[in-house]
Amino acid sequence: MIVCGDDGLAHRLAVELRGVYRETVTLVVPPAGAAGVPEHTQLTPVGRASALFGRMSRVVTGPSSGDRDAVADRLIEAAAPDDDVLLRAGAEEASALALVHQDDEVNIRAALAARRLNPRLRLVIRLYNRKLGQHLEELLDQAAAVSAPGMDRDEVDASTTVLSDADTAAPALAATVVAGTSKVVQADGLLLRAVERPPAVRPGAAGDPGLCTLALLSSTTGDPGGADGSDSSGEAGPQLLPDEASVQAASGRGTVVLEAVSYRGPDLSPSRLAGRGAPxxxxxxxxxxxxxxxxxxxxxxxxxxxxxxxxxxxxxxxxxxxxxxxxxxxxxxxxxxxxxxxxxxxxxxxxxxxxxxxxxxxxxxxxxxxxxxLRRPPRGLSGHVVLLGLGKVGSRVLARLRELDIPVVCVEADPEARGIALARRLRVPIVIGDVTTEGVLEAAKIQRARALLALTSADITNLEAALYARTVKPHLRVSMRLFDDAFASAVFRTLRAAHPQAVTRSRSVSTLAAPAFAAAMMGRQILGAMPVERRVLLFAAVDVAGHPLLEGRTLGQVFREGAWRILALDLADPDERRPDLSVPRSSYGDGGGDGDARKAELVWNLPQSYVLRPEDRVVIAGTRQGLADLLGRRQPRVPAES
Incomplete structure (x- = not known):
């Protein structure tokens, strides 16, 4: 596996591939002190790795001798991943390449060169422009088919996947104002959330809306100073994907249950001018x-x-x-x-x-x-979400919130920010000003808001805004975008201890995005990820054909406690299936949809006796290691039938 990048996502992605999926990783990064490299990477290779991952001891520059604490097996410093750099990294023999530079043009140039060097290479590209990404996927897949006409696509997955870290993290960030949690996944037009339930509430009761139990929480989750954010294992840690017997036998431990939820925002005022005017x-x-x-x-x-x-x-x-x-x-x-x-x-x-x-x-x-x-916040507005920052992440979160008809007021210091045009098209009120300046949050009517999303690119700005908002409204729901994981964990624990009745979330975008990028490099379609304390559950749409652990087996036989579980079956015709189970939505600004609306066809709560057929596609929840074992290149031995 080759990872090319210039920020924290590249480092986290390399660690994800090497530590979870046990892959051999070559990391290509810009030289220390290179122009345009983010400030947090302006260190030596060892210093950069240590700053991003406290547990890392060294960076190996040659083949690894089994040290799983290193960021990568091989590290190459290069300003840009051109042909020579890709050849040095071994692109001709590699199975997957991730291009996660912040510059879209750099990623596109490298992707075109990589496809030419190795038509069998699986490409994962970080690209902000989604429309361009769709065209690029088609182009590179077509180039792979033309360059290697005899390639067996069932044995070699040379697909191209274009992802955006902002798109990957946006559902989790936006979910904090929908359901008070960032643990959400979108599938087939549904919004699925992971709900934490206290020990007194047991799953499976009459009228329980839960689809299944995802995890048993550790005993420290109820402690305001506890270990939400720790990587504890053993008895105190969370138990992922337990069987029914474990759920019923567990006492004194909360559960995480998967639910399908919806949100209905306030109805739009009927007194509008010309259909699109203001009230x-x-x-x-x-x-x-x-x-x-x-x-x-x-x-x-x-x-x-x-x-x-x-x-x-x-x-x-x-x-x-x-x-x-x-x-x-x-x-x-x-x-x-x-x-x-x-x-x-x-x-x-x-x-x-x-x-x-x-x-x-x-x-x-x-x-x-x-x-x-620009619209100003209307008089009498209340129950809205105050969104700070309209950059890449803020724009994606804004679009998600408006899809759910949630009222939003945006605060942005730069009147030329890329999200300003989107907010104007969606007729979202905007306050232009520095959020750290007195009166700016008041202009956004923070005292009557239901939640605050601090998504600027500066950690200190997000923290200052959150602390000030809490002084104005102590029980305000707060979600912050913080780069440093240790800092985010410390902020979360302190705010939860100081305001135990208020919902606080602090997340790193690269941390939320890295598992999806890593899973895409492994050659599967990931629907999303849900954090459970400091562990992660992944949700994937998987075709049953060709998987010996799935095809011809019942759901009861397929289930592996602590590894993977089948949640739903996709009944859509194979020719009409979308890779990400998405349902086309109306685009903003054109007054209509794309004319290709597909009815949601996921079936939940399947009987355990259902036998999986080759033409089936299923939605699977699994741990990172579990999905690596189930769908990775080195599949585990198929157990004998009992």
Whole structure:
């Protein structure tokens, strides 16, 4: 396996492949001090590895002698992965290559060169542009088929997978405001979450919405200063994918149960202009609306008074009143005193109406001009999510939240940030300003928000914003993006101890993304990952054909406690299946979908006697080691039938 990158994701991916999947890894990184390399990698190879992984003792520059504490078996320093570098790394004999540079162009250049050097190479590319990624996947897969026409695709998986660390981490980050947890996976249009239940609540009870039990928690999870974040093993650690007997026998330990959930945000206001305009309450201020109402009431009162005093028909009396208001009626000379008084009052009302109409025009123009640029948080907004940062990760999280109709207010210091255009298209309110400046979070109405997502690229900024928000609203749900894992764990424990009744999450994007990248390098389609304390469960869509541990076996025979479990069966026609079980959604801004909507066809709670057929595709939950054993290149020995 070859990993090429310039930030923490490359290092974490190398450790994931080597430590979990037991693969031989070559790591290609820029030289220390190279221009454009992130600050946290501006160290020597040993220093960089030690800074990112405290347990690492050294970096091996030659073939490994069994030291699993090293980042890689071989380390190459190069500014960019060009042809010569890829040849030095062994791309011609490698089985998989991950290109995880932050520069999309660098990854694309290297992918084209790698496909030319080795048509059988499995490629995993980090790319932010999803549309470009789809075209690149098709191009490189077609190039592999043309370059190696005799290649057996069943034996050699030369597929191309384009992933985005932002897309991989966005569901977990957005889930904290949907279900109070980052443990979510999306499959076939469903949002699945892992729910932690106390020991008193046992799975399988009547009316239990849980699909299955994923884990038994360690005994320290209820301690505010406990070990959520520790890698403890043994009796105190979590027990992943237990069997039913273990679940029923466990006492004093909480459980993690898989549930399918949905969220319904507040209904959109029906009073919109031209179908896509702003609500009338946002076009005109409350003071202006009261002024218009007062003038309308005055006109109505004058019309009624004219009708009662002059004896004219109601319509004619109203007509004369309107003429008097606009000063185009005949003077009431020689007419009764009541008529003259009403005419004078009508003229005075007309004078008051003029500035109100001018103010209404100016406010309307100002509102529509602002709506074309940036929206401000509406008056009376509450129960919303305050999202800090509209970079790569923030933009993806914003799109996820709006898909669920969750109200959002964004805060961004850079008016040219890449997510500003998306927020404007989605008509999401934006506050431009430094979140550390006093008054910025108040402008986002943090005191009435339901959650805070701090997703800027600066750890200290995210922490400062979270701490200040907690002083304003102690029980606010907070989720932070933090790069350093040790720092994230320390922040989580401290905030949980200080605010035990509030939900706090601190996650590293590269930590959330690395398992999916590593699993894609192993040649399988990963739907997502769910952390259980400091361990991880992966969810994969797997074709049964060709797997001796799956094909022709019942679900009961396939299940391996602590390793893998089949959750669902995909009933979609094989020709219509999507690799990631996704259901096409309407795209924002074009007013419609892509015309290829597929009905969700996952079947849950299958009987244990169901026999898997070659044409089946199943959703599997497994540990990282379990999936490596089940679907890796070195499959374990098939046990004999009992």
């Amino acid at each position: 009338l309450a946002q076009v005109f201020s409350r003071r202006l609306r009261w002024s218009l109402f007062g003038i309308f009431a005055s006109v109505l009162g004058l019309a009624v008074a004219s009708w009662l005093t002059t004896g004219d028909p109601p319509v004619h009396a109203a007509y004369l009143t309107i003429l008097d208001i606009f000063a185009i009626g005949d003077p009431a000379v020689g007419e009764p005193t009541s008529r003259q008084v009403i005419q004078m009052l009508s003229g005075l009302t007309g004078l008051l109406l003029l500035p109100v109409l001018v103010a209404a025009v100016l406010e309307g123009l100002g509102t529509f001009r602002t709506a074309a640029a």
